[in-house]
Amino acid sequence: SDGSIRLHQMTSEYPLMQWNDSTNGQPIIALQWALTRPAVFFVLDASSNIYIWDLLENDLLPVAKQTIPSENVVTMALLGEPEKTNGLLGIVLAKASGQIDIQFVKKKWASP
Numbered sequence: 001s002d003g004s005i006r007l008h009q010m011t012s013e014y015p016l017m018q019w020n021d022s023t024n025g026q027p028i029i030a031l032q033w034a035l036t037r038p039a040v041f042f043v044l045d046a047s048s049n050i051y052i053w054d055l056l057e058n059d060l061l062p063v064a065k066q067t068i069p070s071e072n073v074v075t076m077a078l079l080g081e082p083e084k085t086n087g088l089l090g091i092v093l094a095k096a097s098g099q100i101d102i103q104f105v106k107k108k109w110a111s112p
Contacts, residue, residue, distance in 0.1 A: 001027045003045065017059065023051065035080035036089045038092040040109050051092070052109055072096040080110070087111035
């Protein structure tokens with residue numbers, strides 16, 4: 001609810017990494033790892049901002065932030081085929097109106 005993210009190892013109750021206030025205090029609505037690139041994850045906050053984290057590039061801050069200005073995004077999901085090396089990764093955004101938006105992610109965050 002405060003925008004903090006914790007990365008845990010399954011064998012420990014203590015986080016490996018913790019990022020406090022990663023969304024400037026906005027509650028996190030959804031977080032999902034990229035299906036095609038294990039070091040990348042996506043975060044959606046309550047203000048319809050999407051943060052892209054690439055832990056191989058920067059493990060302190062997100063590498064990109066995209067605001068969805070037109071309407072409130074209520075959830076997100078990622079599409080991709082991890083067994084294929086074409087690097088296609090899509091993000092599905094569900095908006096409050098019921099509209100679904102599908103966008104492709106840049107190859108640098110999608111390629112294995």
